[in-house]
Amino acid sequence: MEVPPSSESLSQNQSQPHNHTPKDLLEHLQFPTFKHEHPPIRNINEIADEKLTPGQKVADVVANRMGSWTFIIVQSLILLVWIILNSVGWFVWKWDIYPFIAMNLLLSCQAAYASPVIMMSQNRQAEKDRLAAQVDYTTDIKGEVEIRYIMEHLDHQDAVTRQIVQHLQAQNELMKAQHKEMLEHLSRLDPELAQQLEGEMPPGDTEVQKHQ
Numbered sequence: 001m002e003v004p005p006s007s008e009s010l011s012q013n014q015s016q017p018h019n020h021t022p023k024d025l026l027e028h029l030q031f032p033t034f035k036h037e038h039p040p041i042r043n044i045n046e047i048a049d050e051k052l053t054p055g056q057k058v059a060d061v062v063a064n065r066m067g068s069w070t071f072i073i074v075q076s077l078i079l080l081v082w083i084i085l086n087s088v089g090w091f092v093w094k095w096d097i098y099p100f101i102a103m104n105l106l107l108s109c110q111a112a113y114a115s116p117v118i119m120m121s122q123n124r125q126a127e128k129d130r131l132a133a134q135v136d137y138t139t140d141i142k143g144e145v146e147i148r149y150i151m152e153h154l155d156h157q158d159a160v161t162r163q164i165v166q167h168l169q170a171q172n173e174l175m176k177a178q179h180k181e182m183l184e185h186l187s188r189l190d191p192e193l194a195q196q197l198e199g200e201m202p203p204g205d206t207e208v209q210k211h212q
Contacts, residue, residue: 041142044135048128056124063121066114079103 065071082103086094096102186193 039138041135041139044128044132047131048124052124056120059117059120059124062114062117066118 082096083100086096086100087098187195
């Protein structure tokens with residue numbers, strides 16, 4: 001039996017390698033790897049406690065006690081009792097008569113020592129806030145880098161998806177062309193069998209072959 005020229009072209013098309021082989025496609029499917037080398041996020045309270053000196057601890061305790069309603073109420077009661085005892089005539093001996101010079105002197109001494117102690121506590125709190133801002137900045141940088149990695153990974157996924165779709169479309173076109181040539185070759189050998197196979201094909205494929 002003589003082989004028609006179409007069968008030779010079919011054999012040539014089958015022997016010719018496709019541009020995108022499965023091996024090459026698998027090589028393109030390799031996703032980039034990223035090294036997530038970031039400094040660990042530490043607790044600000046632990047860092048502040050590690051650097052806390054005994055003087056700073058005392059300053060914090062004094063500031064916490066003086067900056068409360070308990071201290072205000074207790075001091076107000078003491079001053080009220082002081083004024084009453086030195087104003088009414090219940091006691092013969094009044095140690096601080098009006099204008100209460102001793103009381104004013106004690107309050108001035110209290111303010112003179114309390115202000116630096118409170119400022120020490122505020123300075124330590126400012127240092128703690130600075131460390132918190134640094135940690136927040138580091139966290140923001142870390143999040144920005146991770147988001148950039150995620151976006152690059154998604155872009156690579158889009159590129160790989162396009163390559164897969166293009167590869168599938170090329171394979172589909174190649175299979176359609178091979179199927180068409182096989183039907184043409186079969187129509188020369190057995191027209192009835194070729195018509196029967198065309199009738200069993202899906203409507204979409206027959207319409208595509210008619211247009212081709």
